[in-house]
């Protein structure tokens with residue numbers, strides 16, 4: 001069975017568990033993300049060479065290891081140019097920064113240095129914002145869709161919009177309860193942007209292709225998930241500590257955390273929600289006896 005799934009004549013994705021995008025121009029190929037590691041990278045190179053194409057460029061949508069971890073191998077094998085958004089590029093070149101950020105700027109514990117958080121670093125050849133026309137040779141346009149990570153991008157290729165991780169499939173939300181977000185307010189803005197795109201097909205990195213109607217339903221679902229988490233946090237912010245609030249929120253949302261890594265990811269996301277509420281003047285943080293207590297602003 002072919003690994004390549006075409007969405008239109010020149011555009012599609014490698015049909016792994018993660019959907020690495022491609023756009024063909026003549027016999028040259030642009031990859032959108034690279035898979036998590038060398039194994040995936042090797043399968044991609046093998047398939048591309050078998051079909052007589054050459055990988056010319058890899059655009060990395062953001063700095064999570066399941067997106068960039070295979071890039072270094074593909075670059076070594078094909079000489080492809082690596083392009084990434086600014087800030088994300090720093091993390092892709094220095095994966096220790098990702099683990100450090102999850103550890104609140106402290107030295108990370110060893111269990112965070114796994115394949116999901118600490119991928120193989122990759123030298124970035126060009127920063128997207130230095131020349132946004134870099135992707136134009138392939139008839140594609142980068143689309144800023146921040147929120148899931150600090151400077152996450154999607155890619156528009158004709159009538160196909162590659163969304164990366166900018167929104168989550170239902171299965172992911174049902175599995176984890178709290179989908180990983182760097183900035184939920186930015187995600188809400190990105191969702192509004194996606195709604196208005198005149199694309200026919202929408203590719204999610206962890207789910208594959210959606211038509212316009214299905215993606216609109218999924219966007220609404222994502223908005224509801226985010227708003228429910230905001231409401232749930234606000235409900236408990238009556239002088240409780242941050243960890244008490246988080247523990248109550250997780251109980252209310254029936255979230256089971258099964259590993260320390262998940263714990264770090266979920267707590268980082270909940271902290272993002274709290275920080276957004278503080279920035280929106282809906283929450284305040286008071287220090288009391290060395291504890292960080294959360295209060296709703298409307299309760300005085």
Ligand SMILES: [Zn+2]
Nearest residue numbers: 062064148165
């Ligand atoms: Zn991601």
